[in-house]
Amino acid sequence: MPAPEATPLCLAREAMGTRFEFVLSAGDLDEVSLRAVGEEALDEVVSLGERLSWFSMGSVVSRLAAAAGAEPVRVAPDVFSLLTLSRQVWLGSAGAFDPTIAPLLRLWGLRGRVSEAPPTEEALAQARTLVGLDKLDLDPLACTARLGVPDMSLDLGAVAKGWALDAAASMLRAAGVQTALLHGGTSSIHGWGAPPGQRGWGVRVAPPPGSSAPPLTVLLCDASMSVSAPHGRRGVAGAGHVIDPRTGLPAGGAELACVLGPGGAACDAWSTACLVLGERPPGLPEAWTTLLLRGGIWQVRGPQEACISQG
Amino acid sequence: MADLDRRSFLTHAAGAAAAMAIFPEILPGAVRMPQGPLPVGIIGYGRQGRRLTVELLDKLGEAAKVVAVCDTSDSRVQSGVGRAAGSEGFADHRAMLDKVKDLGAVIIATPTHEHRQIALDCIAAGKHVYCETPLAHTAEDCLAISRAARGAKAVFATALEGRSNPIYNLARSFYRTDAVRDMVWLYAQSQQKTTWGRKGDWWLDPAVSLGLPGEMGLQQFDVFHWYRNSYPVAVEGRGAIRLHNDGREMADTVRCLFRWADDVELTYVASLASSLGGRYETFHGVNASIKLAWSHGWMFKEADSPQLGFEVYANRQQFHNDEGITLIADATKLASQGKLKEGVGLPYSPAYYALADFFKAIAEGKAPAGTAADAARSTIVAIAAAEAVKTGKSVSIDPEVLKGA
Structure with a gap:
């Protein structure tokens, strides 16, 4: 008889206001060793979350906001890379993804509730003067960043989970973990290897409640994946939690957007852009796969199309 | 017992927040080297x-x-x-x-x-x-x-x-000026459920590792040494493996009892099998007790203890039946801005303040908050604790050895 397959190890931790779960298969590691490396990777997720947290006075986000309109802030190289990536996606999506969106999120009650009523046009216009990644100065030589207008602030929540999963995956792979599925809040996912007898990790993408569209299953293997949708958390007047930075209004481009590709942070950023635009962004490289749900119809495009099935 | 004169301290403190405003630089960005990084x-x-x-x-x-x-x-x-x-x-x-x-x-x-x-x-x-x-x-x-x-x-x-933590420095100023009065007893714990490494990791090797007393407890022991300006003379210990009995020899759960020459005792417990309570230290005095938890600190006053002056506006936090006065570094400034609650908890990690103090010491040519001699003495105490846990016996701590550091 063949030896029974080892049960995968499941670990979880609260971070970034959500739950991160890791499913790890042993490879050459014994269970305690696997648990140890998994816990260390989860520690890293917590640490990265604190570094980007809007709520931590010590985070890079808080320091940049405190110095907005004044002097540049020296940031860690990995944070600088994340800001550079954000700028690339901002450019590639014609501003549909924009981490300077924080003032608009505040108006919609998505970063502390300021009002029960939807924001007025004047308030939106005023807030929009503080939005735009063109107002973020990045100096690669000095490794500094500067928000150009006083009261500007960054919200890196749209990319933080994928960024953390990238780092965790890197640690786990270096430690010898050969098969794993990691997710943060079920919307940012990274998988490599495959469960026994499978070609990848089956990840179901469910349509929003009330949609007539069928669910899709993505066979995820050595890739990241990110799902964005307006449903779930709500702001004032029932606004969805994704705001279009170009208009200041709740995003209405698509009912759901999903991006598969080689990096978690990038997947997170591009999926937000897809949702806002309601279509594949012009600057998204061909190597990335997109799933868009519009009008109850799925549109799938990209090299991993064959890994996606109904059901 | 205290270095400073208690009456003069209370004179400064009464009716004002001056005594609490001793660390104006809790927010970072202040450390710059004269010649650049x-x-x-x-x-x-x-x-x-x-x-x-x-x-x-x-x-x-x-x-x-x-x-x-x-x-x-x-x-x-x-x-x-x-x-x-x-x-x-x-x-x-x-x-x-x-x-x-x-x-x-x-x-x-x-x-x-x-x-x-x-x-x-x-x-x-x-x-x-x-x-x-x-x-x-x-x-x-x-x-x-x-x-x-x-x-x-x-x-x-x-x-x-x-030693470089603004909240711990603030609390120490209260301790050293006798706000807690005579010590009843001391307590510290480090509890965090974790696997804490795998086979081959050096800290699980009893030949080279001081185990939980060294790797988790030492910094806490040092707080008591620093506050009391003295070191214990003996320690008893016990240890067990409660979580992963995978052949490891290093205890994942320990209890130590330190005794000072004045008969004050510190109970220390550490476990990697349970997380309840986390990591903190408490000084139990007859007038007040101080609880320190690295990013936060509180003072719990006895009902019959004298007023210190700042209680009127102090921020408070309820712990079941006890009410703690939050120890807030830079409180005067924050109170004047109506932002006292924003000062609850350190904005940065304790490690940041220790590193910042290091670079300040370099820039200003001053001694660091934690010197090699301080660390040597606290480590020697931790070595004794590790030995006590390993053997289950009482281990003496020779003051002459500590003096040699």
Whole structure:
């Protein structure tokens, strides 16, 4: 008889206001060793979350906001890379993804509730003067960043989970973990290897409640994946939690957007852009796969199309 | 018992918040080196080295620039070099000291038993040194490092994070001015459910590791030493394995009882099998008790204790039946701005304040908050505790050995 397959190890931790779960298969590691490396990777997720947290006075986000309109802030190289990536996606999506969106999120009650009523046009216009990644100065030589207008602030929540999963995956792979599925809040996912007898990790993408569209299953293997949708958390007047930075209004481009590709942070950023635009962004490289749900119809495009099935 | 005169302290404190406003620089950004960021090498890029590197890169960029990462593991070197862009990787600290000519300071975060040779080499090379604690795994090594650091021209700082922590300094000012009065007893715990490593990790090796008393307890023991200006004379201990009985010999759950010459006792418990309560220290006095939890601190006053003056506006927090006065660094300024609650808890990690103090010591030519001698003495106490846990017997702590540090 063949030896029974080892049960995968499941670990979880609260971070970034959500739950991160890791499913790890042993490879050459014994269970305690696997648990140890998994816990260390989860520690890293917590640490990265604190570094980007809007709520931590010590985070890079808080320091940049405190110095907005004044002097540049020296940031860690990995944070600088994340800001550079954000700028690339901002450019590639014609501003549909924009981490300077924080003032608009505040108006919609998505970063502390300021009002029960939807924001007025004047308030939106005023807030929009503080939005735009063109107002973020990045100096690669000095490794500094500067928000150009006083009261500007960054919200890196749209990319933080994928960024953390990238780092965790890197640690786990270096430690010898050969098969794993990691997710943060079920919307940012990274998988490599495959469960026994499978070609990848089956990840179901469910349509929003009330949609007539069928669910899709993505066979995820050595890739990241990110799902964005307006449903779930709500702001004032029932606004969805994704705001279009170009208009200041709740995003209405698509009912759901999903991006598969080689990096978690990038997947997170591009999926937000897809949702806002309601279509594949012009600057998204061909190597990335997109799933868009519009009008109850799925549109799938990209090299991993064959890994996606109904059901 | 107290160094300062209690009456004069209360005179300053009464009716004003002056006594609480002793650390105006809890927010970072203040540490700048006169000649620009100091080139720094990280020696040891494990969990602790990574944590310190992040603090340097994230928050101390005006004080330090990480130019070299050294570790015996190639994958760790690659990881460190990847994080600290532009830095150079090394497998041996001597090669790093030889090659990186403009290196100004080093951070030593290697396994404890490797500290001695690395520290001595760095001191001999004239570098400023920040060394993790425990300082070493034997008293002999502790004393050797302490002696070498005493003769060094450069700064030698140690990771005794309580000593540079603004909340701990504030609480100590209350303690030292007798606000708690006579000690009843002392308590500390470190509880965190974790696997804490895997086979082959050095900290699970009883031959070179001080186990939980050293790796988790030492910084807490040092808080009591620092507050009391004295050291215990004996320690009893017990240990057990409660979580992963996978052949490891190092206890994952320990209890120690330290006794001072004045008969005050400290109970210390640590466990990697249960998380309840986390990590904190308490000083129980007849007038008040102080609870310190690294990012937060509270004072619990007895109903019959005298007024200190600041209670009127103090921020309070309820713990079941007890009401704690939150210890807030920079409270006067915050209170005047109506932002007292925003000051609850440290904005940055204790490690940040320890590193910031190191660079300030270099810039200002002053002694660091945690010296090699401080760390040597607290490590010798931890060595005794580790021995007590291992043997289950009472272990004496020789004051003469501590004096040699």
